[in-house]
Amino acid sequence: MRRGTTRMLPNNIQTLLPLLLLHLFLCSHTIQAQPSYSNVTLKANGGDLEVVVYLPKGIKPKEPTYYLSTRFDHGSMIGSIKRTTTNKDGTKKTHVLYDINQWRVPHDPYWAESGVGLASEFGVGDDGGFCTFLCGWDQVNEVTNGVLGYQEAKHGESFLKIGVGELIKGSCNICDSTDDYRFNSPYVYAKTPIWTLQENKEGNAITLTQEASLNQHGYRLQKDISVVDDQLFVKSTLTNLGRDPFATAWYSHHFFTCDGSPVGKGYGVDLDVAGTSGQYEEPAAWFWSTPLQQYASVTPQKDKVTVEMQRGVERDVRIKAEFVKDDTSRGTFTVRGCGNSIKESIPEVGNEGSPVSMYAFNLYIETGTFSPEPQIYMHLYPGEARSWTQHLEFSDLEKEPTSPPLPLSELTQNARNTAASSFSSHPHLVFLASILISASVTMAAHAMWSKRRSTTYSGTISLSSKGYSSIPEVS
Numbered sequence: 463m464r465r466g467t468t469r470m471l472p473n474n475i476q477t478l479l480p481l482l483l484l485h486l487f488l489c490s491h492t493i494q495a496q497p498s499y500s501n502v503t504l505k506a507n508g509g510d511l512e513v514v515v516y517l518p519k520g521i522k523p524k525e526p527t528y529y530l531s532t533r534f535d536h537g538s539m540i541g542s543i544k545r546t547t548t549n550k551d552g553t554k555k556t557h558v559l560y561d562i563n564q565w566r567v568p569h570d571p572y573w574a575e576s577g578v579g580l581a582s583e584f585g586v587g588d589d590g591g592f593c594t595f596l597c598g599w600d601q602v603n604e605v606t607n608g609v610l611g612y613q614e615a616k617h618g619e620s621f622l623k624i625g626v627g628e629l630i631k632g633s634c635n636i637c638d639s640t641d642d643y644r645f646n647s648p649y650v651y652a653k654t655p656i657w658t659l660q661e662n663k664e665g666n667a668i669t670l671t672q673e674a675s676l677n678q679h680g681y682r683l684q685k686d687i688s689v690v691d692d693q694l695f696v697k698s699t700l701t702n703l704g705r706d707p708f709a710t711a712w713y714s715h716h717f718f719t720c721d722g723s724p725v726g727k728g729y730g731v732d733l734d735v736a737g738t739s740g741q742y743e744e745p746a747a748w749f750w751s752t753p754l755q756q757y758a759s760v761t762p763q764k765d766k767v768t769v770e771m772q773r774g775v776e777r778d779v780r781i782k783a784e785f786v787k788d789d790t791s792r793g794t795f796t797v798r799g800c801g802n803s804i805k806e807s808i809p810e811v812g813n814e815g816s817p818v819s820m821y822a823f824n825l826y827i828e829t830g831t832f833s834p835e836p837q838i839y840m841h842l843y844p845g846e847a848r849s850w851t852q853h854l855e856f857s858d859l860e861k862e863p864t865s866p867p868l869p870l871s872e873l874t875q876n877a878r879n880t881a882a883s884s885f886s887s888h889p890h891l892v893f894l895a896s897i898l899i900s901a902s903v904t905m906a907a908h909a910m911w912s913k914r915r916s917t918t919y920s921g922t923i924s925l926s927s928k929g930y931s932s933i934p935e936v937s
């Protein structure tokens with residue numbers, strides 16, 4: 463018996479060697495993929511709902527900050543949502559929604575796009591400091607693109623970006639002599655923004671506040687973030703602390719992904735834009751975006767428009783659909799993926815003329831994000847405040863449609879488990895399977911590496927020393 467075991471051993475090691483290597487490979491990847499950032503983790507539903515609020519700089523000075531750049535509101539980095547569901551047989555499964563490491567990987571806190579989850583921006587996500595005439599669905603005039611005092615500032619002087627702070631005009635990476643405002647390029651701070659945090663005793667609610675003033679301009683931003691049962695509430699309150707009125711647009715980028723799955727079949731959304739009959743525009747098509755029709759079905763229905771992904775989105779593909787004006791839309795949508803359904807509504811949004819109204823409704827898609835983006839509009843006289851609340855209701859999908867493709871790590875994990883369980887009966891199969899797994903992992907790693915290199919050198923968005931890619935790196 464003992465002899466038999468010893469004789470078998472070298473054979474086994476030989477067989478298992480590729481699997482061992484693969485295991486080491488996956489473990490090192492896992493460790494790399496779990497960086498820790500300054501946060502408050504809110505809990506509800508008996509611990510079955512956990513929401514991470516990545517904190518602005520300065521609140522926990524010893525811990526690294528997730529986002530330090532100048533596009534998104536620093537109080538809006540709300541993601542890495544863990545939602546545990548109970549199956550009929552009593553077993554539990556934890557899903558991770560809106561996680562980090564899906565979008566703009568490797569993460570760089572200074573890169574303007576590197577938001578997570580509900581990252582939101584004052585403005586419309588486009589260049590230019592101001593829209594003068596016929597702006598948005600209601601064709602309003604004089605809307606700031608989230609910046610205050612921009613036009614009057616000279617090159618090298620300060621302006622305010624709402625939710626970010628005081629920045630220096632002309633200091634961004636791609637700023638040029640036109641001094642046009644570049645929403646997606648990091649600016650130099652004139653002052654360090656100061657945020658305060660209040661937490662409640664129950665551990666399910668926090669308040670973050672920041673204010674900034676410059677000449678006759680100023681704002682205070684307050685974020686009340688809470689979780690209750692299977693719901694998340696993000697209430698934003700903006701106050702005009704200046705002496706001039708202003709109007710601004712606002713939207714949440716809504717960086718949705720689930721369980722680390724690249725965007726593809728299984729992801730879908732219902733948008734409350736039935737009045738558009740499914741009509742949308744793609745002004746950037748063939749310039750930098752790819753038509754939505756090539757990847758998704760768009761089905762107008764009686765009370766909504768359903769967009770269902772039909773295939774995976776390649777790494778360098780960006781899709782942006784802008785729905786035409788719909789008087790009945792309140793910016794409500796329901797996203798689906800990985801057996802979860804999340805309905806977002808903003809109850810304060812009303813008609814043209816109400817304190818907060820619709821400005822536009824876009825859908826943005828890459829392999830690392832599935833982003834429905836209702837944009838809203840508000841006008842504030844000096845001293846006035848506006849509040850609006852993102853209300854997210856989580857639920858289980860009735861029947862899971864075709865689930866998104868498994869991420870690489872799970873595929874290999876499953877293959878490993880299968881291989882291990884059939885080990886005793888079919889050792890030769892293990893050997894074959896392990897060779898196949900190792901080969902495909904190597905090929906995938908190689909393919910990603912070469913793609914990443916080409917992104918870095920093509921120079922389209924290579925403003926940082928790193929190449930940006932939207933799916934997790936394997937190396």
Ligand SMILES: *[C@@H]1O[C@H](CO)[C@@H](O)[C@H](O)[C@H]1NC(C)=O
Binds near residue numbers: 499500502514
């Ligand atoms: C949140 O902060 C705690 C320390 O307070 C840390 O242990 C944890 O890793 C952080 N979570 C994330 C997702 O960064």
